[in-house]
Structures are given as structure tokens and as C-alpha cells.
Amino acid sequence: MLADLVGLLQRLWGQLHMAASVSPFWQAVFDVSWGLVKFLLVVLFMILNTLVLVWLERKLSARIQSRLGPMRCGRPHGWLQLIADTFKLLGKEDIIPRAVDKALFIIAPVVVFTSSLLIYVVIPLGPGAIVSDLDVGMVYLAAAASFTVMGVLMAGWGSNSKWSLLGAMRGAAMLVSYEVPMVLAVIAVVMVSGTLSTDGIVRAQSGLWNIVVQPLGFLVFLAALFAELNRVPFDLAEAESELVAGYNVEYSGLRFAFFFLAEYANLLALSAVAVTLYFGGWQGPWLPPFVWFMLKTYAFVILVMWIRWTLPRVRVDQLLSFGWKVLLPAALVNLFATGIYVLWV
Amino acid sequence: MTETVEFRPLPADIGEHELLVNMGPSHPSTHGVLRVVLRVDGETVVDALPDLGFLHRCFEKLAESWTWPQVVPLTDRLDYVSAMTNELAYVIAVEKLAGIEVPERAQVIRVIMAELQRIASHLVWFGSFANDLGATTPFLYAIREREHILDLFEAAAGARLTYSYLRIGGVRNDLPPGFVEKCRDFLRLMPKRLKEYENLLLKNVIFVARTKGVGRLTREQAIAYGCSGPVLRASGVDFDLRRDEPYAAYGRFDIDVPVGTEGDVYDRTVCRFEEMRASLKIIAQALDALEPGETMAKVPRVLKPPAGDVYSRIESPRGEVGVYLVSTGGTGPYRVKWRAPSFVHLESLPLMCRGHYVADVVANIGSIDIILGEVDR
Numbered sequence: 001m002l003a004d005l006v007g008l009l010q011r012l013w014g015q016l017h018m019a020a021s022v023s024p025f026w027q028a029v030f031d032v033s034w035g036l037v038k039f040l041l042v043v044l045f046m047i048l049n050t051l052v053l054v055w056l057e058r059k060l061s062a063r064i065q066s067r068l069g070p071m072r073c074g075r076p077h078g079w080l081q082l083i084a085d086t087f088k089l090l091g092k093e094d095i096i097p098r099a100v101d102k103a104l105f106i107i108a109p110v111v112v113f114t115s116s117l118l119i120y121v122v123i124p125l126g127p128g129a130i131v132s133d134l135d136v137g138m139v140y141l142a143a144a145a146s147f148t149v150m151g152v153l154m155a156g157w158g159s160n161s162k163w164s165l166l167g168a169m170r171g172a173a174m175l176v177s178y179e180v181p182m183v184l185a186v187i188a189v190v191m192v193s194g195t196l197s198t199d200g201i202v203r204a205q206s207g208l209w210n211i212v213v214q215p216l217g218f219l220v221f222l223a224a225l226f227a228e229l230n231r232v233p234f235d236l237a238e239a240e241s242e243l244v245a246g247y248n249v250e251y252s253g254l255r256f257a258f259f260f261l262a263e264y265a266n267l268l269a270l271s272a273v274a275v276t277l278y279f280g281g282w283q284g285p286w287l288p289p290f291v292w293f294m295l296k297t298y299a300f301v302i303l304v305m306w307i308r309w310t311l312p313r314v315r316v317d318q319l320l321s322f323g324w325k326v327l328l329p330a331a332l333v334n335l336f337a338t339g340i341y342v343l344w345v
Numbered sequence: 346m347t348e349t350v351e352f353r354p355l356p357a358d359i360g361e362h363e364l365l366v367n368m369g370p371s372h373p374s375t376h377g378v379l380r381v382v383l384r385v386d387g388e389t390v391v392d393a394l395p396d397l398g399f400l401h402r403c404f405e406k407l408a409e410s411w412t413w414p415q416v417v418p419l420t421d422r423l424d425y426v427s428a429m430t431n432e433l434a435y436v437i438a439v440e441k442l443a444g445i446e447v448p449e450r451a452q453v454i455r456v457i458m459a460e461l462q463r464i465a466s467h468l469v470w471f472g473s474f475a476n477d478l479g480a481t482t483p484f485l486y487a488i489r490e491r492e493h494i495l496d497l498f499e500a501a502a503g504a505r506l507t508y509s510y511l512r513i514g515g516v517r518n519d520l521p522p523g524f525v526e527k528c529r530d531f532l533r534l535m536p537k538r539l540k541e542y543e544n545l546l547l548k549n550v551i552f553v554a555r556t557k558g559v560g561r562l563t564r565e566q567a568i569a570y571g572c573s574g575p576v577l578r579a580s581g582v583d584f585d586l587r588r589d590e591p592y593a594a595y596g597r598f599d600i601d602v603p604v605g606t607e608g609d610v611y612d613r614t615v616c617r618f619e620e621m622r623a624s625l626k627i628i629a630q631a632l633d634a635l636e637p638g639e640t641m642a643k644v645p646r647v648l649k650p651p652a653g654d655v656y657s658r659i660e661s662p663r664g665e666v667g668v669y670l671v672s673t674g675g676t677g678p679y680r681v682k683w684r685a686p687s688f689v690h691l692e693s694l695p696l697m698c699r700g701h702y703v704a705d706v707v708a709n710i711g712s713i714d715i716i717l718g719e720v721d722r
Binding site (some may be wrong): 061064066067106161162166168170232233235242243244309310311312313314315316317318 | 364366367372373374385388475478479480481485486489545546549551552554555606671702703704705708
């Protein structure tokens with residue numbers, strides 16, 4: 001019966017292709033709408049995963065802290081908690097303080113959320129399962145990833161609160177110090193793989209994962225990733241115990257939920273990027289590619305969470321000097337070594 | 346219609362590049378309702394002015410209209426993280442005034458309770474200080490261990506936070522059966538856990554980078570600003586009332602006093618941490634020294650100490666708690682003056698913060714371990 005259904009779908013698909021190929025116009029319409037469908041599927045994938053991640057973080061942090069975490073709402077182990085959380089945030093009053101810059105204040109959460117969404121476009125979930133395999137995938141990725149800070153700055157400035165402003169300024173200061181080493185680390189991967197396309201990078205790792213060739217580059221990337229994700233030890237823009245909540249202190253309800261979701265969406269996206277760049281993406285024996293991809297990504301997510309619940313936070317000047325005096329030289333050395341490797345080995 | 350509320354202190358000479366930031370009274374790291382007015386230039390603190398009084402409850406005035414024993418529960422609510430030592434400070438002062446001789450067993454029990462309380466209080470400090478620095482997990486661990494102590498207190502006093510266990514002339518009741526055994530279990534457990542905390546936080550590179558050289562108080566400054574307790578000792582002054590001016594049964598025990606050298610946040614942290622170990626040692630000695638006997642002296646039902654005044658001080662987890670009592674021979678105090686270490690330490694906060702970063706303000710507040718209930722009284 002399943003085979004019948006698949007056959008039917010395949011026939012339909014073929015007919016659609018045939019119908020579309022009669023004129024360039026219909027071909028374009030077909031391409032665009034198919035792209036949209038794929039994108040919506042990815043959005044759905046992201047939102048579902050984000051909810052799981054919120055739950056996972058709560059349970060994991062509870063385990064680390066010798067607590068139980070959510071247990072009551074939904075048995076076993078409070079799986080309904082995420083739905084309760086969502087409804088709670090939806091039900092909150094939407095407060096826009098009088099003194100804020102209204103336009104910036106309203107747009108900021110959308111910008112943050114969208115920028116994390118953009119990353120998903122070039123992540124290969126499996127062979128061919130990618131929204132758009134851009135030729136300049138890595139360039140696009142670097143651009144999309146740093147876009148989050150725009151939203152943070154908008155929120156911090158637009159909130160017209162001193163704490164948010166401090167948070168946003170920290171975010172901006174951090175951006176310049178970690179973005180450069182991160183991009184340099186990514187360039188080294190691109191040199192090894194010989195392609196800018198994310199799918200190509202995954203395929204280039206069929207024999208050997210990049211982590212083996214690029215251990216130093218991976219460490220640089222990992223450190224920059226924490227700054228990019230705004231997580232402990234580099235969660236300076238939020239810094240609950242210093243800046244109250246940093247850039248999002250004035251937000252409530254649904255707008256806050258957007259920041260919150262974006263944080264987890266970003267976590268998943270960048271973990272997926274790390275897996276794509278260094279851990280062979282969807283490649284792996286026996287299991288289907290998508291399962292491999294998810295396994296690796298979640299392992300990475302758990303690593304990030306684990307570190308978050310273990311370490312204290314660095315100070316802003318320490319992060320900057322770490323970025324410029326440690327990460328950048330390390331990334332340059334790595335780039336140089338990679339150049340030699342690619343040329344002569 | 347808009348009403349302007351003038352906050353004090355509001356400096357008139359605020360610079361062009363400076364920003365006046367209100368840290369508190371509702372801020373996650375001010376440990377209650379402290380308000381610190383920060384003058385920042387970017388992230389650098391130009392000046393920090395603590396503003397107090399949000400938790401004022403008229404303790405000293407209230408005590409004047411109550412009888413001598415009735416004030417004991419009030420003292421619980423001053424430094425609510427360390428209620429036992431507060432009671433001890435007050436009770437010892439009244440006993441001095443009235444000339445009451447406390448039975449030896451009660452004195453030893455008081456030492457056990459005060460030292461358990463010191464560990465409990467330092468655990469709360471440890472957890473919240475780690476939290477201030479962005480590490481959330483140690484707080485839960487510290488609270489888990491504190492639970493053992495609170496269980497012990499509950500068994501003895503029936504309460505978990507405000508005990509009213511110490512009475513003028515002794516303690517309310519003898520230790521319940523099983524207390525000593527449970528206490529010994531705790532003594533066995535705790536060193537392992539302290540080791541764990543050390544590995545988790547104190548040896549962490551980020552933690553050391555965040556605390557070394559921050560909020561430095563020199564030996565002279567610490568003395569000039571009237572610091573006491575771990576804050577004073579971290580600056581290199583070897584002074585502990587338990588050893589140098591023994592009260593209760595402290596004179597009988599061997600007391601380790603950890604002393605720092607730099608007087609920075611890191612040294613204060615290490616000092617408190619080592620104090621927990623020292624307290625464990627004292628408790629072990631005190632448990633061995635427990636001998637059967639009375640736990641309450643003969644105290645008249647209506648206590649009327651002779652007219653006069655007395656100043657008595659003890660070493661609380663935060664520093665020197667001083668009690669000044671004036672009696673006119675009545676059933677209650679004529680005047681109670683409480684020297685709260687947190688209050689005195691807050692004075693040195695601007696000194697510690699100037700020239701450092703906003704994040705260091707949080708570390709400094711955490712490192713002097715203020716309790717607002719004691720600051721405002």
C-alpha cells in the first residue's frame with residue numbers, strides 16, 4: 001500500500017514536471033513554489049526541533065544540577081512542558097514601553113529570528129535534501145550568521161534602556177572580535193574541500209572528516225561559535241546576573257518568545273553548520289543519512305549545553321583580548337598551515 | 346501630571362561620555378534590595394554609590410519596646426542567612442549584662458550550631474557568588490549540601506531559617522537523639538563535596554581570570570574601612586574573634602584561620618572556602634567535647650539586668666557582629682545598637698569598583714557577601 005502511494009506521488013511529480021517544462025514562465029513558477037515548499041518544510045523542521053531543544057536544555061540542565069526538571073506537565077518527563085511554555089508566552093501581555101523607538105523595537109525580534117532561519121537554507125540534511133545548494137554557500141552562511149547581531153543592536157538601541165544598550169554594545173564589540181577568526185577558520189575548511197558549496201563540503205568529507213585535518217581550525221570555530229550563539233561562557237550580551245537580561249530586557253510575551261526561539265534555532269543551526277563543516281554532515285555507515293545528520297547535530301547541541309551549564313562567564317575585555325590575541329593568531333596559523341597542506345601534500 | 350522623583354544621590358557633574366545606571370533595587374545580583382548608582386564610561390565604572398534603606402524594618406527601635414527574651418527572634422531576621430550567629434551575638438551580650446553563667450554543654454552546642462551555620466551561610470554565598478559570575482550550576486550543588494545542615498537545625502530547633510534556638514542562659518532544648526550521628530555523617534560527606542566545588546569553580550581558568558586582581562583592598566584600606574571577617578583576612582590581617590577573643594566554648598578548640606595576601610575577590614573566595622574546612626574541623630572537635638549536662642542556666646522568669654551598658658562582639662560568617670546594649674534595669678533593652686558587618690563592608694564597595702568594569706561590580710558585591718536584611722535592619 002505504501003509502495004502504491006509512493007508510486008502515485010512519483011507519477012504526479014513527473015506530470016507536474018512535464019506540465020511545467022512547456023514554457024519558461026511555468027518553469028519559473030514551478031521552481032519558486034517548489035523552493036517555497038522546501039523552505040516551509042525546513043521552517044517546520046526548525047520549529048519542531050526548537051521546541052525539543054528547549055525541553056532538552058531544561059532536562060539536561062536539571063540532570064547536571066541534580067534536579068529532575070519538568071516532570072508534572074505531560075508524563076513521562078514533562079514532554080508537554082514545551083507546549084505549556086509556548087502557551088504561557090503567547091498569553092503574556094505584549095508590552096511596548098512608551099519611551100522605545102517603536103519601529104526598531106518591533107522589528108528587532110523578527111530580524112533575530114529571520115537571521116537564524118536564513119542559515120537553514122544552505123544546510124544539507126541529507127544527499128540532495130537542501131533548500132538551495134548555493135555555489136557561494138559558505139559566504140552566504142557567514143553573512144547570515146552575523147546578521148543576528150543586527151537584531152541585537154536594534155533591540156538594544158530601540159529599547160531605550162541603559163541595560164539593553166550596554167548589552168547591545170557588548171554584542172557589537174563581540175561581533176568584531178569573533179567573526180574574523182570564525183570566517184578564517186571556515187576559509188581553511190573551504191580550502192581543504194575545494195568548494196564553497198555546503199553540499200560539496202559534506203561530499204568532500206566522504207573519506208576523512210575535516211576535524212581530523214583541521215583540529216586547530218575546529219577549536220577556533222568552536223570558541224567563536226559560543227560567542228555567536230551568545231551562550232556561556234560568552235553570553236555577554238545577555239549576562240543575566242550583570243545586565244539583567246541585556247538587549248532583551250524590555251521585551252515580553254510573544255516578542256520575547258521570538259528572541260527565545262531564535263536563540264535555540266540558532267543553536268541548532270550553528271550545530272548543524274559545525275557538523276557540516278567538521279563532522280562529515282550526513283555521511284556515515286549503515287544508518288540513513290538524515291539520521292546520521294540528526295545524531296551528530298544533537299550530539300553537538302548537547303556538548304554546547306553541557307559547557308553552558310558548567311562554566312562561568314568571561315568579562316567583556318577578556319573576550320575581546322581572547323578573540324584578538326588567541327583566536328585570530330590561531331586562525332591565521334591554521335590558515336597558513338592549511339595553505340601549505342593544500343599546495344604540497 | 347508627570348511627577349518627577351528625585352533619586353539621591355544624583356551627581357550634578359555627570360560627564361558627557363558618562364552614563365548613570367541604576368543597579369537595583371531590583372536586580373538579580375544585588376542580593377536583595379540594594380541599589381547601586383553606577384557612573385559608567387562605556388563599560389568602565391567611574392563611581393559606584395550604594396544606596397540603602399529599602400529593607401529598613403526599625404529593628405533597633407522595635408527592640409526597645411520588647412522584653413529581653415523577645416528580641417531573640419528579631420535578631421533572626423537581621424542576617425537571615427545566618428540566624429544562629431545573630432542570636433548568639435545578642436544572647437552573649439545579654440548574658441554579659443545580666444551576669445548569667447551558661448552551662449558548658451550549652452556553650453559547646455552553641456559552637457556546633459554557629460559553625461554549622463557558618464558552613465550553611467558560606468554555601469549560600471558560594472552558590473550565589475558563582476551565579477553572579479555566570480555559572481548557574483554550583484548554586485544548586487551548594488543548596489543541596491546546605492539542606493543537610495538545615496535538616497540538622499530543623500531536628501534541633503524545629504525551624505529551618507529563623508530558629509530562636511539560643512536562649513538567654515543556654516539553648517532552648519538539648520540536642521535531639523541522633524543529632525550527633527547525623528552531624529558526623531555530614532562531616533564525612535562535606536570534604537568530598539568541597540573538593541568537587543574546588544574542581545568545578547575555584548580552579549576554573551575563567552573563574553580565576555574573573556576574580557584575580559579584581560576589587561583589591563590593601564591591608565591598610567581594609568583596616569581603615571573597618572572591614573572584618575573574611576574580607577579583612579583576605580587582605581592579610583590575621584584576626585579572628587573566635588581565636589583572639591574567644592566566646593562561648595571557642596577557647597577550648599583549635600581554630601584554623603585562613604589568611605589571604607592580595608585582598609582581591611579571589612582571595613576572599615579562597616578564604617571563605619577554607620573557612621568551611623576550618624569549621625568542619627571545629628565541629629568535629631566540639632562533637633567530641635560534648636559531655637552530658639544542663640543546657641539551660643537558672644534565669645529568672647522576668648529578666649531584669651542591672652542598669653548599665655555592654656558591648657559584645659562575635660565572629661559571624663560575614664564578619665564582626667557587634668551588639669551594644671543599654672539597660673536601665675527594666676524588663677527590656679533601653680537601646681540596642683547593632684554593628685552589622687555587611688553594612689560596614691558596603692562602604693568599601695566604591696573603592697573596590699572604581700576603574701573596573703560593570704561585570705566586576707557584580708563580582709565585588711558577591712565577594713563581600715552582603716545580606717540586605719542586615720544592612721538595613
